[in-house]
Amino acid sequence: MPTRNIVIDPVTRIEGHAKITIELAEDGQIADARFHVTQFRGFEKLCEGRPFYEMPSLMARICGICPVSHLIASSKACDAILAVSIPPNAARLRRILNLAQILQSHALSVFYLSSPDLLLGMEAAPERRNLFGVAATEPEVARDGIRLRQIGQQIIETLGGKKIHPAWVVPGGVSAPLGAEKRDQILALLPDATAALDRTLDRFRRVFQSFPEEMSTFANFPSLFLGLTDGAGKLEFYDGPLRIVGSDGEVVASHLQPADYPNYLGEIAEDDSFLKSAYYLPHGYPDGIYRVGPLARLNLVMSCGTPRADHELGALRAMAGTPLLSSFHYHQARLIEMFHCVERMEELLNAPDILSPHVRAQAEPNAEEGIGIAEAPRGTLLHHYKVDRNGLITWANLIIATGQNNLALNRGVKQVATYFVRDGKLSDGALNRVEAVVRAFDPCLSCSTHAIGAMPMEIELRGPEGALLDRRQRA
Amino acid sequence: MKPAVVIGYGNPLRQDDAIGRRAAELLKSCEAEIICCHQLTPELAAALAGAPLAIFLDAAVDQHPGQVLSRRVSPCHSDLTSHHLAPEQLLDLARLLNGDAPPAYLITGGVDRTGIGDTLTPAAERCAARMADVALDLLSIEKFASHMRPPELGYSR
Numbered sequence: 031m032p033t034r035n036i037v038i039d040p041v042t043r044i045e046g047h048a049k050i051t052i053e054l055a056e057d058g059q060i061a062d063a064r065f066h067v068t069q070f071r072g073f074e075k076l077c078e079g080r081p082f083y084e085m086p087s088l089m090a091r092i093c094g095i096c097p098v099s100h101l102i103a104s105s106k107a108c109d110a111i112l113a114v115s116i117p118p119n120a121a122r123l124r125r126i127l128n129l130a131q132i133l134q135s136h137a138l139s140v141f142y143l144s145s146p147d148l149l150l151g152m153e154a155a156p157e158r159r160n161l162f163g164v165a166a167t168e169p170e171v172a173r174d175g176i177r178l179r180q181i182g183q184q185i186i187e188t189l190g191g192k193k194i195h196p197a198w199v200v201p202g203g204v205s206a207p208l209g210a211e212k213r214d215q216i217l218a219l220l221p222d223a224t225a226a227l228d229r230t231l232d233r234f235r236r237v238f239q240s241f242p243e244e245m246s247t248f249a250n251f252p253s254l255f256l257g258l259t260d261g262a263g264k265l266e267f268y269d270g271p272l273r274i275v276g277s278d279g280e281v282v283a284s285h286l287q288p289a290d291y292p293n294y295l296g297e298i299a300e301d302d303s304f305l306k307s308a309y310y311l312p313h314g315y316p317d318g319i320y321r322v323g324p325l326a327r328l329n330l331v332m333s334c335g336t337p338r339a340d341h342e343l344g345a346l347r348a349m350a351g352t353p354l355l356s357s358f359h360y361h362q363a364r365l366i367e368m369f370h371c372v373e374r375m376e377e378l379l380n381a382p383d384i385l386s387p388h389v390r391a392q393a394e395p396n397a398e399e400g401i402g403i404a405e406a407p408r409g410t411l412l413h414h415y416k417v418d419r420n421g422l423i424t425w426a427n428l429i430i431a432t433g434q435n436n437l438a439l440n441r442g443v444k445q446v447a448t449y450f451v452r453d454g455k456l457s458d459g460a461l462n463r464v465e466a467v468v469r470a471f472d473p474c475l476s477c478s479t480h481a482i483g484a485m486p487m488e489i490e491l492r493g494p495e496g497a498l499l500d501r502r503q504r505a
Numbered sequence: 506m507k508p509a510v511v512i513g514y515g516n517p518l519r520q521d522d523a524i525g526r527r528a529a530e531l532l533k534s535c536e537a538e539i540i541c542c543h544q545l546t547p548e549l550a551a552a553l554a555g556a557p558l559a560i561f562l563d564a565a566v567d568q569h570p571g572q573v574l575s576r577r578v579s580p581c582h583s584d585l586t587s588h589h590l591a592p593e594q595l596l597d598l599a600r601l602l603n604g605d606a607p608p609a610y611l612i613t614g615g616v617d618r619t620g621i622g623d624t625l626t627p628a629a630e631r632c633a634a635r636m637a638d639v640a641l642d643l644l645s646i647e648k649f650a651s652h653m654r655p656p657e658l659g660y661s662r
Contacts (some may be wrong), residue, residue, distance in 0.1 A: 137619075142547070161547060162582060165601035173551075173602050180548045194543070 036456060038464060048475055049414060049466055051302075052281045052447045058454040063444035065436070065468060067305035067475050074426045082111050082395065083420045087197050089413065090426075094194055094411045095138065096474055098131035099406030100187060102268070104411040106402025108201030110289075111417055114397035119386040120203030125268045126216075126378050127189050127199065129371040132267065133223070134182025135407035136324070136364040137166075139472040140230075141175025147466045148237050150243070153459040171233055174226040178368065181223045185375070188212050203390035210385055217379050221370045224338070231342060231365055238362060241495075245350075247449040248467045249357030249442025252277030254320035255329040256434065258405050259284070263332035265370055267405040273330050274310060274320065282310075284411060288403035291412060298431065305475070307436040308429055319437040322361035322409025323471065329353035336367065336373035342366045357442055360470045378409055395421040406431050408474050432473040442467045507642055509537040509558035510607070521616035521629040528614065528636035532550055539645055544589035553599040556607040558647040560640050561592040565613035571628055572615040573635045573658035575643070580606045610643055612636050 037274050039049035055061040073092055080088060089104040090097035102124055109116055146159040149168055158166075165172040183193040189208065190196025199206050238245075259273045260266040272286040286294055296311040296318065311317030320326075329352070334341050346354070346362050354363070378384065395417060401411045408433030416425040432439075446467045450460040512640050513529025515522040526541040526570035537560075540552060545561075553559055561578070568574060580600045590598070592611050600606040614632040625633065 160596060162601065165598055169602050176547050176551060176602070180551060183548065 034454065036451070036454075038461065038475075048444055048468070050468070051462070052443075052451060054454050056366050058452075060444060060448040060451060062449045063348055063440070063464075064302055065439045065443050066303040070304045074428055074488045077423050078201055078298060082400075082415060082417050082423055082425050083201050085413075085415060085423065085426075086199060086201065087195075090195050090197075091472060092428075095135055096131060096406050096408070097195045098127055098190075098199075099404055099411050100413070102128055102404045103402045103406075103411045105199045105201055106404065107284075107400040107413040107415050108402070109391075110339070110400030110402065111395050111397050111415065111421070112201055112391070112393040114202055114391035114393045116203040116391050117388040119383050120389040120391075121268065122381060122384060123189065123208055123389060124199055126375050127186060127196075127408070128267055129375050130182045130185035130189070131184075132405075133368055133371040134179045134186070136368050137175055137179035137182060139407070139469075140361060140364050140368075141172065141179070143392070143472070144466070144469050145171065145175065147469070148234070148241070148361065152462050152466060156458060167214050168354070169231075170229065170341050174230050178223060178226050178230075181219045181226075182371075184219060185216050188216055198255065200390065204395055207387045207389045208385055213341070213379050213384060217376065220372050220376050224369075227365070227369050227372065229336075231369075234362075234365060235323050235345075238358075241358065244450075244463065244466070245358045245396045247446055248463075249438055249445060250355055251441060252355060254282060254313070254318070255326035255353065256310070256320045257320050257327045257330050257410055258403070259330055260335070261285075264335035265327060265367070269404075272403075272410070275330055275353065276445065277353060277355055281331070288412060291414075291429070291448070295429065297433070302360065303436075305436050306429075306433045308434040311438060316437055318433045319441070321357070321438045322431050322434045323360065323407075324367050325354055325357060326409065327405065328363050328366065334370045334372050336377070338373055339366050339370035342369060356440070357467065357470045360472065363374050364472075406474075408432060408472050409434055430474070431474060432471070435471050435473065439468060439471055439473065440503065442471070469501065507555045507557070508539075509560065509647055510540065510552055511537050511555040511560045511638065511644075512540045512549060512552075512641060513537075513562040514542050515564050516543060516625055518617045518621065520539065520552050520622040521618045521625055522564045524564045524616055524625060524629045524633045524636070527625055527630070527633040528562045528612070528640065530635060531637035532644075533642055535644055537640065538657070542593050544591065545592065545595045547595075547598055549595055549597040553596070553607055554603040558643065559592075559596070559607045559609040560642065560643055561611045562636055563592075563602065563611065563613050564616045565620070566616060566619065568613060568615035570615045570617045571632045573612065573632060573639055574615075575610055575612045576608045578611045612639050614644075622636045630651075 036052040050065055052063045053061040086104040088099050089100040092100050142161050145164050150163050186191045190198035238482045254274050256274045258266045258270045260270050274282040276282050294311050296309050297306045298315055299306050309315045310320050321413040334343055343366050399416045404411055412429040414427040415423055418424050446464050450463045511529050511532055513525040515525045517523040529539050529541050578592045580597035582597045596606040598611055614636045617627050
């Protein structure tokens with residue numbers, strides 16, 4: 031029976047607003063720990079009655095960090111409502127946009143949000159644990175991180191017209207083809223990204239080795255892993271069937287069609303969070319716990335399919351084994367995916383038909399329901415819409431990556447709290463590690479971002495009668 | 506030589522909050538790098554590298570509507586508690602990353618209409634033009650001053 035709560039509110043350096051409650055038992059040991067999302071968005075309801083073709087732009091407004099993911103998943107759901115197969119070059123261009131977004135979003139996660147913990151240390155003074163602290167200590171790393179994010183955003187702007195919330199991806203394809211000048215502009219950015227990633231990998235390889243305790247306790251447990259695959263065992267971010275592997279690396283399910291998701295994915299709402307939890311239906315709740323995102327994607331594939339990323343994946347697997355069970359490895363997985371994004375964009379931009387003007391299929395609504403799926407930076411993203419005969423939305427459901435990681439997030443918070451919070455004592459390092467395990471998943475809770483870090487935080491320890499036992503405040 | 510950098514920022518979907526962006530747009534024919542954005546973010550530190558001058562253009566709800574104020578801003582590491590950077594914080598980040606930060610000014614235009622809307626009020630349009638005039642004066646002074654400086658590589662060449 032829990033007798034005291036430690037509340038971390040808000041959790042800092044994540045996308046959105048959340049808090050953590052740690053429940054202590056009589057003996058001071060951890061009874062439970064919960065990650066609560068404290069904001070409510072309601073996009074699924076507010077879009078009802080809107081024309082389906084507005085959905086991509088409307089849904090992109092969910093987030094300022096990963097709007098492209100929503101744009102793509104939404105457009106794919108609308109493609110299904112149109113019942114069209116989009117031109118191959120439209121799919122190619124959408125892929126490039128998605129890869130650019132993964133590059134910039136991963137740069138944000140690794141450099142802006144988590145590098146203060148990794149480079150300055152989990153015990154570093156809170157006022158230094160932010161991007162400015164990194165810039166003061168390791169300016170080259172900070173410069174590379176900022177440059178990588180800038181390159182991703184610049185590619186999005188070159189293709190879509192805007193860094194954030196581009197409207198270029200539309201039902202049926204994209205609104206305009208790529209010109210040679212823009213293609214060359216994008217290609218010219220990629221060597222710079224590769225050089226920055228080379229330096230980053232070189233630095234972080236050594237950094238990761240200095241966190242053995244975190245590697246063994248940061249959401250390190252068996253679970254399922256889910257994501258898109260290309261059917262040939264390589265990384266895939268845009269299309270294809272879903273695959274699920276277990277913690278022993280064995281395939282649990284493959285060739286799962288996104289449109290059949292209600293048959294294998296369940297969702298449940300809990301009283302203490304606005305974030306739904308998803309689980310693998312055949313295993314039930316909560317045994318159907320699974321993870322998505324960079325760690326899961328690397329666990330699903332034989333190889334990335336591009337040379338530099340494969341080299342780094344091989345090194346990571348040699349060090350940590352396969353499949354990767356510790357969520358601490360999300361950080362390394364992100365860096366590997368960033369390499370892959372740069373390599374894959376180069377391949378796609380050099381494709382013979384990349385300048386083809388055929389980039390959009392035109393049609394009226396031909397189906398009353400559409401499901402679209404894509405790999406967002408944080409994991410698999412699914413949009414499901416139903417429309418009436420006039421093409422107006424009557425129902426929508428979104429399954430976002432963070433919801434699919436929610437069970438693992440909660441279990442990870444408890445694992446870290448159990449290991450690092452001892453006898454009810456609140457050291458700042460322990461507190462930060464509880465937050466850091468959340469950051470490893472890079473949850474995206476809304477379009478808000480606390481990229482600069484160090485938000486005000488107050489933690490109160492209260493007894494069963496509500497008496498204040500301990501309090502720590504971060505100004 | 507890299508030109509001066511002018512950054513106009515604000516939300517174009519909140520009426521006169523976009524006054525800084527509008528003022529920056531009015532300067533597009535100047536010899537300066539003009540950047541229009543929603544808010545100040547760390548990526549802008551790279552744009553400030555090597556710039557001889559930076560001018561920030563922003564809306565201010567705490568000054569009289571239509572009033573234009575200009576002040577010098579310097580790098581300052583203050584508490585980081587919000588979703589965006591202040592000009593002083595961005596300059597500080599530029600200093601840390603680039604080894605130096607340019608001399609900089611913040612020009613603010615007073616506004617009181619920041620509801621939902623994607624156009625400026627006529628009063629804000631006029632105010633944006635005056636903000637652009639002030640920025641133009643600063644750019645002219647900087648350009649004149651740069652011609653008066655001795656060549657960086659010295660006279661021996």
